[in-house]
Structures are given as C-alpha cells and as structure tokens.
Amino acid sequence: MRLDERKFMILQAIIDDYITTAMPVGSRTISRKSGVGFSPATIRNEMSDLEELGYLDQPHTSAGRVPSVKAYRLYVDHLMKAARLSGEEKKRMQEHLNRRSDQVESVIRSAASVLSDATRYTSVIVAPKLGSLRIKHVQLVPVAERTALIIIVTNAGIVKDAVIHIPEGLDADHLYNISRTLTEKLADKPLDAVRQTFAEMLRDAESNRRLLGDALNAIEQKLGGQDALDVVIGGGANLLNYPEYSDVEKAKSFFAVLESKDKIRKLVSRGGGMEVTIRIGPENGVPELEDCSIVTASYRVGDDAGGTLGIIGPTRMNYNRVISVLDFMGRALSEALSDRK
Amino acid sequence: MRLDERKFMILQAIIDDYITTAMPVGSRTISRKSGVGFSPATIRNEMSDLEELGYLDQPHTSAGRVPSVKAYRLYVDHLMKAARLSGEEKKRMQEHLNRRSDQVESVIRSAASVLSDATRYTSVIVAPKLGSLRIKHVQLVPVAERTALIIIVTNAGIVKDAVIHIPEGLDADHLYNISRTLTEKLADKPLDAVRQTFAEMLRDAESNRRLLGDALNAIEQKLGGQDALDVVIGGGANLLNYPEYSDVEKAKSFFAVLESKDKIRKLVSRGGGMEVTIRIGPENGVPELEDCSIVTASYRVGDDAGGTLGIIGPTRMNYNRVISVLDFMGRALSEALSDRK
DNA sequence: GTTAGCACTCAACACTGTCGAGTGCTAACG
DNA sequence: CGTTAGCACTCGACAGTGTTGAGTGCTAAC
Numbered sequence: 001m002r003l004d005e006r007k008f009m010i011l012q013a014i015i016d017d018y019i020t021t022a023m024p025v026g027s028r029t030i031s032r033k034s035g036v037g038f039s040p041a042t043i044r045n046e047m048s049d050l051e052e053l054g055y056l057d058q059p060h061t062s063a064g065r066v067p068s069v070k071a072y073r074l075y076v077d078h079l080m081k082a083a084r085l086s087g088e089e090k091k092r093m094q095e096h097l098n099r100r101s102d103q104v105e106s107v108i109r110s111a112a113s114v115l116s117d118a119t120r121y122t123s124v125i126v127a128p129k130l131g132s133l134r135i136k137h138v139q140l141v142p143v144a145e146r147t148a149l150i151i152i153v154t155n156a157g158i159v160k161d162a163v164i165h166i167p168e169g170l171d172a173d174h175l176y177n178i179s180r181t182l183t184e185k186l187a188d189k190p191l192d193a194v195r196q197t198f199a200e201m202l203r204d205a206e207s208n209r210r211l212l213g214d215a216l217n218a219i220e221q222k223l224g225g226q227d228a229l230d231v232v233i234g235g236g237a238n239l240l241n242y243p244e245y246s247d248v249e250k251a252k253s254f255f256a257v258l259e260s261k262d263k264i265r266k267l268v269s270r271g272g273g274m275e276v277t278i279r280i281g282p283e284n285g286v287p288e289l290e291d292c293s294i295v296t297a298s299y300r301v302g303d304d305a306g307g308t309l310g311i312i313g314p315t316r317m318n319y320n321r322v323i324s325v326l327d328f329m330g331r332a333l334s335e336a337l338s339d340r341k
Numbered sequence: 342m343r344l345d346e347r348k349f350m351i352l353q354a355i356i357d358d359y360i361t362t363a364m365p366v367g368s369r370t371i372s373r374k375s376g377v378g379f380s381p382a383t384i385r386n387e388m389s390d391l392e393e394l395g396y397l398d399q400p401h402t403s404a405g406r407v408p409s410v411k412a413y414r415l416y417v418d419h420l421m422k423a424a425r426l427s428g429e430e431k432k433r434m435q436e437h438l439n440r441r442s443d444q445v446e447s448v449i450r451s452a453a454s455v456l457s458d459a460t461r462y463t464s465v466i467v468a469p470k471l472g473s474l475r476i477k478h479v480q481l482v483p484v485a486e487r488t489a490l491i492i493i494v495t496n497a498g499i500v501k502d503a504v505i506h507i508p509e510g511l512d513a514d515h516l517y518n519i520s521r522t523l524t525e526k527l528a529d530k531p532l533d534a535v536r537q538t539f540a541e542m543l544r545d546a547e548s549n550r551r552l553l554g555d556a557l558n559a560i561e562q563k564l565g566g567q568d569a570l571d572v573v574i575g576g577g578a579n580l581l582n583y584p585e586y587s588d589v590e591k592a593k594s595f596f597a598v599l600e601s602k603d604k605i606r607k608l609v610s611r612g613g614g615m616e617v618t619i620r621i622g623p624e625n626g627v628p629e630l631e632d633c634s635i636v637t638a639s640y641r642v643g644d645d646a647g648g649t650l651g652i653i654g655p656t657r658m659n660y661n662r663v664i665s666v667l668d669f670m671g672r673a674l675s676e677a678l679s680d681r682k
Numbered sequence: 683g684t685t686a687g688c689a690c691t692c693a694a695c696a697c698t699g700t701c702g703a704g705t706g707c708t709a710a711c712g
Numbered sequence: 713c714g715t716t717a718g719c720a721c722t723c724g725a726c727a728g729t730g731t732t733g734a735g736t737g738c739t740a741a742c
Contacts, residue, residue: 024704026703026704026705027704027705028703028704040704044704044705044706045706047705048705048706058705061704061705061706062702062703062704062705063703063704063705064703064704064705065704
C-alpha cells in the first residue's frame with residue numbers, strides 16, 4: 001500500500017484540523033471540508049489505511065483519529081507549504097526587537113518576548129558563546145579611590161565591562177599604561193584565551209599581581225560565570241492556553257523542565273547550520289516533554305559566535321508559522337547583534 | 342460577645358491547621374490537637390461564635406470552617422509569633438545572594454530567585470529608583486572609530502554605562518576634556534537632573550551637539566527606559582504547587598497578572614518604612630488576586646534610593662516564615678547593593 | 683459550663699442508563 | 713472496481729441516583 005495523492009490530501013486535512021481544534025478528527029469532519037468530494041465512508045477506508053501505515057493513531061475505538069509523530073514528520077518535510085509573514089507583522093517584530101539594542105543581554109531578552117508573543121508558544125534563546133570573539137582592546141578606567149572599570153572591546157563591537165578593585169595609589173596614568181600593555185598582549189586573541197594570557201602575565205609581572213588577579217576574576221565571571229546570560233525563556237505561561245496543558249500536573253512538569261537549564265540546553269542543542277531544525281515529540285530527547293515539539297534556528301554574532309533560538313509548543317503546533325517566525329527572527333537577531341559599530 | 346482567651350486559642354489552631362492543609366477544618370480536628378482539652382461539641386459552640394464574629398467562614402453547611410480575611414488580619418497583627426530563621430538557612434540565602442554582586446540588576450535577579458526558593462511562593466522585586474543617587478563623575482572612553490562608552494559613577498558606587506556614537510575625529514584627548522567638563526557640570530547632581538543639565542549644555546555648547554544628544558539618550562534609556570530593570574519576578578510557577586491553583590483558569594489569570602507590570606506595581610506600592618507590610622486577600626486591591634496575599638518589605642541602595650521586595654502567595658500563606666525571610670532578605674539586599682566601594 | 687446524642691446537610695463518589703460521535707464491515711450501486 | 717449507504721458496535725461524556733462520611737446545630741443530661 002502506498003501513499004497516493006488522495007491519502008496525502010486526507011492526511012493533510014486531518015493534520016490541519018487537529019492543529020486548530022486539538023480534538024480527534026472523524027471522517028465526517030473531513031468529508032464536509034470543501035475540496036474533499038468523498039463521503040465519510042470512503043474517508044474512513046482511507047483513514048483506516050493511514051492508520052495501518054502508521055500515520056494516524058486512534059485514542060480509543062470510537063474516537064476520531066489523531067496524527068502520529070510520523071505524520072507530523074511527513075507534514076513538516078513534505079506537505080507543509082511555507083507561510084509568508086505579512087510585511088506588517090515583520091515590521092512589528094522588528095520594532096519590538098530594536099527598541100532596546102544596547103546590550104547583548106537585553107536584546108536577547110526582548111527577542112525572547114517577541115518570539116513568544118508572535119507565536120503564542122514558549123520561546124527559548126541560548127546566548128551566544130562569546131568566547132570566540134576576538135579582543136580589540138582593553139581599558140582600565142578609574143571610577144573611585146580603589147575601584148576601576150575594566151572594559152573589553154571585541155571585534156564584533158560588543159563591550160564587556162566589570163568593576164574591579166585596584167591597589168591603592170594607582171592613578172589614571174598608571175592605569176592607562178597598564179591598559180596599553182593589556183591591549184598589546186591581548187589584542188586579536190579570542191576571549192577564551194584571556195585566562196591563559198592573564199595567567200602568564202601573573203607569572204611574569206611581579207607588580208600589580210592583585211590588580212591582574214581581580215581583573216581576571218571579574219572578566220571570567222562576566223564571560224562564563226553566573227553573570228553570563230545563559231538561556232532566556234519567554235512566554236512560559238503561554239502553553240497554559242492549550243488544552244494539552246489543562247492538567248495542572250502537566251503544566252507543573254513543564255515548568256519544572258523550563259527551570260532546569262540542563263534539560264533546556266539538551267532541548268536546543270542544535271543540528272547545525274542556519275537551517276531550521278524541527279524535533280517532534282519524543283525526538284526532542286527529553287521524556288517529560290514527549291508531547292512537545294521544539295523548533296530551533298540559529299543566529300550569529302559578528303562572524304564567529306552564534307547561539308540558538310527556539311520555540312517549544314505542543315506537537316500539534318503550527319509548524320508553518322513557527323518556522324517562518326523563527327527564520328525571520330534568526331536573521332533579525334543576527335543583524336541586531338552584529339551591526340553595532 | 343468578646344474574644345476571650347479560649348476563642349483566641351481555637352482560632353489560632355484553626356488558622357494553623359488551615360495554613361498547612363488547605364482543607365476546611367472541623368471541630369473534631371481541633372479537639373484532637375494536643376493542648377486543647379475540649380470535646381468537639383464545645384469547640385463547635387466556640388466556632389459558631391467565631392463565625393458570628395466574622396472570623397470564620399463556612400463554605401457550605403456541612404463543611405468545616407475556613408478563616409476569613411478578618412481572621413488572618415487578627416492572626417498577623419496579634420496571634421502570630423515571630424519565626425526565627427536558622428543560622429544555617431540565613432547562611433544559605435546569603436551565599437546564594439552574594440555569589441553575583443557586580444551589577445545591580447543581577448543582584449536583584451538572584452535575590453528574587455532566593456526569595457522564591459526560600460518561601461516556595463512567588464517573589465517580586467521592584468528595582469530601586471536610581472534617580473536620586475548623585476553623580477560623582479562622568480567619563481567617556483573611546484572604544485572604536487566612532488563609538489565610545491559613557492560611564493557614570495554615582496555616590497553609592499553604582500556604575501551605569503552605555504555605548505554611544507560619537508562624531509568622527511574625536512580622539513582620546515578630546516573625549517577626556519569633554520569628560521572633565523561633564524563631570525564638573527554634573528557632579529553632585531542627582532541622576533534625575535541629568536536630562537535638564539544636558540539640555541542646558543545642548544543649548545549652550547555649539548559644538549559636540551550630536552555627541553551630547555546621543556549621550557543623553559543613552560543615559561536616559563538606561564535609567565528610565567526599556568533598558569532599566571523594572572520589576573523582577575521569581576518562582577512564578579511555585580504557586581502551581583498549591584491546591585488553590587489546581588484550576589488552570591486560575592493559574593492562567595495569575596500569570597496574566599504577573600505579566601502586567603502595572604498591576605504588579607500596584608500590588609507592591611508600599612506602605613513606607615523598612616517595616617514589613619501585609620495585604621491580605623482583597624486588601625491588595627487587585628481583583629484578580631483577591632485570594633492572594635502579598636507581603637512586602639523594602640530595601641535601600643546607599644542612603645537615598647530604595648526599592649521593594651515582596652512575596653505573593655495564597656491568603657493561607659505561612660505569614661510567619663514569609664515575614665522573617667523578607668525581613669532578612671531586605672537587609673541582606675540593602676547590604677549587597679550599598680556596600681560596593 | 684461541658685458533653686453526649688441525634689437528626690440533618692451536603693460534597694464526594696461510585697454506579698447506571700442514555701446519547702451521540704465515531705468506527706468497521708458488508709452489500710449494493712454506477 | 714471504486715464508492716457509498718446502511719447497520720451494528722464501541723466508548724466517552726453526561727446526567728441522574730443512592731450511599732457514605734465528615735461536619736454541623738440543637739437539646740438534654742451531667
């Protein structure tokens with residue numbers, strides 16, 4: 001038995017219907033649809049075939065049918081027609097995104113909320129690994145008696161800074177000199193290499209040990225520690241709008257997953273490339289979310305570092321729309337984060 | 342009819358029981374409690390009196406009784422004995438809070454999560470109004486061809502910075518001079534006055550118009566715009582653990598309130614002072630949350646600016662513990678934010 | 683003043699029958 | 713031979729029913 005034209009059509013109709021209603025769909029419903037010229041009985045026969053082929057599941061004997069993971073896969077890979085976002089919508093997203101575009105972190109936060117608002121699902125954005133950005137220059141600026149700001153400027157134009165303590169008696173000139181040395185030593189090195197280079201400097205330089213140590217700590221904390229933005233989630237409560245989560249227990253376990261960075265990271269560990277990746281149901285590898293799908297795309301910062309943005313929703317999500325939104329936002333985000341000189 | 346000793350005791354027992362079980366409590370339950378030497382029948386008589394006095398409600402004829410708002414009020418104002426946090430617990434909270442103490446924003450975020458973890462309710466922290474902090478000095482640092490970092494140091498040691506665009510051809514010396522001028526003009530003025538002073542400078546200074554305008558925009562955005570941290574919420578999903586929210590609709594409306602900054606702000610608009618404020622049920626003024634209580638305390642940054650921290654939970658929340666946690670965290674947070682030289 | 687006894691109330695629960703949506707199968711139709 | 717009408721069957725949803733148990737209020741006795 002093969003999937004002929006008509007089976008495709010019927011399957012598509014079932015999926016479309018199920019995506020909007022979340023109710024098992026019966027033969028009558030399909031038969032009534034415009035564009036389908038067959039009686040319920042015929043549809044039933046076809047549905048029976050589709051079930052045998054593994055594209056449909058039946059919750060129980062006298063219920064309608066529900067698309068299986070296999071069906072969604074087929075749908076996503078072959079049946080789906082790409083949705084176009086209206087220009088107006090694109091514009092609106094852009095605006096909401098651009099409004100705050102000073103720090104990487106706040107751009108990402110706003111992107112997450114734009115994503116979840118636009119899709120009505122839950123969004124996840126993993127911050128870029130900034131480690132591969134290269135340092136352009138480093139500067140120490142005195143701010144108070146024994147405090148300075150260390151500023152690191154990278155090739156992507158992103159600035160990281162941190163407040164550090166400095167030994168007494170270091171005046172602006174001193175700091176300026178140290179800055180020059182630091183810049184010389186660090187220029188063109190990736191941020192990842194800061195630790196090592198600092199360590200070397202600590203070994204060599206007798207004086208200013210304290211200063212260098214503090215600076216190193218501060219920077220490390222910014223880049224890789226608690227302070228570094230990691231994964232941002234938007235619209236967690238959105239999923240409560242779907243009947244799949246009308247059970248509080250389910251909702252709770254969903255929120256529990258959202259709070260576990262490990263699981264989130266696992267969820268969005270991406271397939272690579274700028275392409276949109278779709279993981280349907282159990283494919284996502286997190287058992288608690290086996291009836292969720294996750295769609296991810298990626299974005300870049302400058303030419304090196306990149307991160308992932310994604311949408312988590314029920315398996316019957318509107319893949320169509322989600323894909324276009326992610327695709328668009330991936331580009332928009334890359335632009336917002338890279339074009340900052 | 343007056344509230345005698347025994348009525349107090351019984352009321353207290355009822356409240357205690359209800360707070361832990363969330364089930365209407367009957368006369369038998371109270372009678373069985375150690376320390377109560379009366380039969381259910383006697384308790385019933387007393388409960389009947391208490392109901393008449395407005396301290397108890399009866400969901401329906403043959404159910405147990407439930408404390409009324411008036412009862413909680415009495416409990417909170419007179420019956421409750423202050424809980425002591427164990428040293429161990431205090432230490433744990435301190436540690437979780439202190440771990441990241443570089444930027445105001447991240448300290449507040451971590452405080453929110455400490456609060457919600459410690460209480461198992463939802464926490465809200467309103468960021469301090471930084472506008473009343475006074476400027477100590479201002480500095481422009483070149484970071485790239487046409488970009489500079491503007492750094493504002495305040496008397497509380499808090500540093501705000503923003504990336505701005507600068508006109509071509511301004512070298513480090515120029516910027517240094519401008520910084521000096523800015524510092525002179527702005528020193529000792531509150532951040533709130535920046536706008537006005539800048540405006541004056543814009544009028545006077547013929548050159549560097551662009552630069553000043555950009556700087557003003559950037560700073561404004563940082564202080565009062567989208568970028569300024571406003572209100573942070575922690576543990577929103579915590580409330581799902583309580584039977585009060587086993588209904589998804591209720592949970593949804595709760596989350597809706599959490600997403601509305603206006604309502605949150607209304608919720609935590611504080612009664613003033615370092616004192617802990619308690620609003621029970623409808624007292625909080627937000628109809629959607631009429632069966633939630635909110636307990637707030639405040640914290641300070643330096644000597645001027647202050648913010649509010651609070652806990653939202655069901656009316657039958659563990660006021661006792663919540664109050665001690667808030668009190669402790671209020672101090673801890675003030676300390677963490679002020680002691681930063 | 684306290685308590686035992688008793689009739690009463692009401693939510694929760696399990697059970698039952700009905701209804702309707704949906705199915706599979708078979709036979710008839712074009 | 714594909715399509716369709718007809719029919720028996722299945723099963724969840726729902727409403728109605730009786731039972732149980734927790735809890736109450738009242739009264740009379742201690």
